[in-house]
Amino acid sequence: MxxxxxxxxxxxxxxxxxxxxxxxxxxxxxxxxxxxxxxxxxxxxxxxxxxxxxxxxxxxxxxxxxxxxxxxxxxxxxxxxxxxxxxxxxxxxxxIDQEMIEMWVRDLVIVKTFVGLKFQEAILKAVADDLKTNYRLAEPEEESKGIDGFVGSQAVSIKPQSYEAKNALSEQILVPIIFYEKMKDGINVYFEDSLLTSQ
Incomplete structure (x- = not known):
């Protein structure tokens, strides 16, 4: 052909x-x-x-x-x-001079990488603030159970919204899931109002 x-x-x-x-x-x-x-x-x-x-x-x-x-x-x-x-x-x-370009490169390489990849804590904090409670990130042994953090005393998992659409999920998550959707200007976060009464 x-x-x-x-x-x-x-x-x-x-x-x-x-x-x-x-x-x-x-x-x-x-x-x-x-x-x-x-x-x-x-x-x-x-x-x-x-x-x-x-x-x-x-x-x-x-x-x-x-x-x-x-x-x-x-x-x-x-x-x-x-x-x-x-x-x-x-x-x-x-x-635009060398100093400004260096600031831009630093923002892209260091700041945006961190914000773009380590945003779980920002999600936990935003949800906790909304529900007027505290939060914490999961410990390594909790992570092994599919837990990403806690809102109040409620263990939660944080997943992209596309995760919902996947039918054949190999892992079984036994805690409430907070979903997020990355947008051009930030993150949309979705969670149940009853999150703190899920336990």
Missing amino acids: KKIKITNDKITSLLTAESPSFPKYATQIINLANQNAGGTKPKIVGQMSDLIQQFEGNEFKKWEEWYLAQHPNAIQKATEKIVEMVENLKDVMTK
Whole structure:
């Protein structure tokens, strides 16, 4: 069986679409600015996947004319939003020095690793605060029984929300489970109101 790969550049040339060339790193900076500015979001340029389906031709030039007739100001609006963000990036570039980069690397390597991987205590503390009681992490012999910590005197296990969906669980957990879901901006924690009366 034969396998072929067609690159995006090749697709562009096969479809006779005109794709410009950019200086090195330029597209990465414009892309970053666009992510922050939201310049090409559907509310500005339209829902592209739907629009391309509505277009009934096969020629690139006809598509360009059709799109610009539908959204005459979209390119300009998107450009303005991205230009503003590029200016913001230019301004901050002059403030980024070795000291700031070192702070960023330290935060990523040391702080975010710790916070990202050792968040069980934060979950226990948040649940204990909510239930107006104390907490503690499990001792090694308690961990061997599937216990991650205690809220008040109640032993608990802490598991990702995806754990609930796994049907064939090899381990049997005999204590209440506090579920968590990692989000971009933190952790969502789920537990039963009756947690302290579970014992």
